[in-house]
Amino acid sequence: MKKYFRPTIVLTLGMVVLIGTYTVIVFGFGKVLPNKGVGEQITLNGKRQYANIGQQFTLPQYFQGRPSAVDYNAAGSGGSNKGPNNPEYLQIVQKRIDNLKMQNPTMKEMKVPVDLITASGSGLDPNISVKAAEYQIDRVAKARNISVESLKELIAKNSADENIVFFAPQKVNVLKLNAALENLK
Incomplete structure (x- = not known):
C-alpha cells in the first residue's frame, strides 16, 4: 500500500x-x-438582460427568437433529445408552425424558417437567421405602425456574420434587434 x-x-x-x-x-x-x-448586457424595458442568452418574446410588437426546450432557463440549458422522427416532437414542431402562421397571416404561403420552429442544442440560442427575422416583419410592422422598409433596414443594421465559416448565413441577435426597435420611438 x-x-x-x-x-x-x-x-x-x-x-x-x-x-x-x-x-x-x-x-x-x-x-x-x-x-x-x-456577458454583454442590454437594458430592455427597464430590465438588464444578457445578449448571449436567448430571451422569450411573446408580444406581437417584438421579434421572436428560437424556441427553447428548457423554457429559456440558463441554469438548465439543454436540448429536448427527441429525434426528428419522434411523433411527440413532430407534434410540437407542427404546433409551432401553426402558431407562427397564425401570428404572421401574410406569410401563410411562405416556408417557415427552421430556426423559428426548432430549439437549439442548448435551448438558449440568442440568434436567428436574417430570413427568420424577415419572416416576422409584417407582424411587427403592423403592431408598431412602422414601415416594412424601416424594419428591413433595422434588421440589416443588426445582422452580423459571427461565424468563422465562410459563406455561412448572417445572424441577428433577437435581444439587440428588439432593443434597437424600442429605440426607434
Whole structure:
C-alpha cells in the first residue's frame, strides 16, 4: 500500500497545480477582454438582460427568437433529445408552425424558417437567421405602425456574420434587434 501512496499524492498535487494554473490563466484572460469576462448586457424595458442568452418574446410588437426546450432557463440549458422522427416532437414542431402562421397571416404561403420552429442544442440560442427575422416583419410592422422598409433596414443594421465559416448565413441577435426597435420611438 505504501508503494502506491506516494505516486497518488504526487499525481494529486500535480493535477491541482495544473488545473489551478489553467483556471487562473482562463480567468485572467477573461478579465482583459472588452466585457471583462462578463456577458454583454442590454437594458430592455427597464430590465438588464444578457445578449448571449436567448430571451422569450411573446408580444406581437417584438421579434421572436428560437424556441427553447428548457423554457429559456440558463441554469438548465439543454436540448429536448427527441429525434426528428419522434411523433411527440413532430407534434410540437407542427404546433409551432401553426402558431407562427397564425401570428404572421401574410406569410401563410411562405416556408417557415427552421430556426423559428426548432430549439437549439442548448435551448438558449440568442440568434436567428436574417430570413427568420424577415419572416416576422409584417407582424411587427403592423403592431408598431412602422414601415416594412424601416424594419428591413433595422434588421440589416443588426445582422452580423459571427461565424468563422465562410459563406455561412448572417445572424441577428433577437435581444439587440428588439432593443434597437424600442429605440426607434
